[in-house]
Amino acid sequence: MAACASPIKPRFFSSFFGDRLACSHVPLLRRNAAYISLSVINGCFLKVFIIFSKRKDDWVNNKYKRLQPGKISPPLAVPDHIMKPPYANSSQFPGIARGPEIHDEKGMEGMRASGRLAAEVLEYAGTLVQPGTMTDDIDKAVHQMIIENGAYPSPLGYGGFPKSVCTSVNECICHGIPDSRPLEDGDIINIDVTVFLNVSFEPLSLSIWDISGYHGDTSATFFCGNVDEDARQLVEYLMKVFQVTRECLLKAISICAPGVEYNRIGKTIQYVPHNIFIFSCCD
16 A cells, blocks of 8 residues: 555555554545556456545545444354365465366356355345444354355455455445444445355365365445435446446456467557546556
C-alpha cells in the first residue's frame, strides 16, 4: 500500500490476516467511483483495483457513518469426516504449486461440482441479508450448509482467517471478517463464498501432498433493505466494470497458447473496446 499522509487512522478491516489496514484520515467511500485500473499479474490473471476518490474531512457532518467492527466469535468446528486442505490447521498460506496441472475429465467434473456448490451456498447466503442480521449469523449458516454437503469452507484457517465466509460491508473492500455488527437498512454487502470439495490426500513425500479436491469460489454484492440512490448507482457502475473485465479476461484467454508471449495478453486487454472510464496499467 502506498504511503499516506498522517495522521494515520484505521480505514477498513480486511483479508485473511484479520488485521486492521490503515491509511489516512480521509474517508474511503465516495458517492461516485473515481477510476478503475486493471493490471495483468504474471501475464495470466486479472485483478481489479477499485480506487475511490476521497471526500473532504467532513465525515462528521455527512449522512454516511463509518463502519464500526463488532465482536468476532471463535472459529466454527469442522467434523472429522470432512477432509481438510493442508493449510487448515497451520495458519500458513499454501505453498506454490510444483508446476502446471492438466486436468482430466474427472478433474474437470470435480471443478464443476465445487463451483455448483459454491453458487448454491452464495444464493442461500443472499437470502439472509436483511436489517438486523449479524454477519456472524450469515457465517454460521454458510458454514453449516457447506459441511452438510461434505465440503470444507475454504477461508477457514487460510493464513489464520477465523471465519468460513467473507462478508464485506459498505467501505470494507474485500475479505471482511463476519462479526456481531447487525446489518443496517441501506447497507451494501459483498459475500464471498469458497468451498473445498472432493478431497483426498496421498502422501508423495514428507512435505508434498497430492490434492484431488477443488476450490469453488464465487461472490456477489447484495442490497440490505432500502438502499439509497448513491449506493445503487455505485453498484450499477461496478457491474458495468465487471462486465468489461470479464470481456478482457475472455479475450486474453482466447489468445493463450504454447509459445505466445506474455506481453500479447496485455496488448489484447488494452484494446478491448468499452464505454466507461477504465484503463489498463503495467504491474
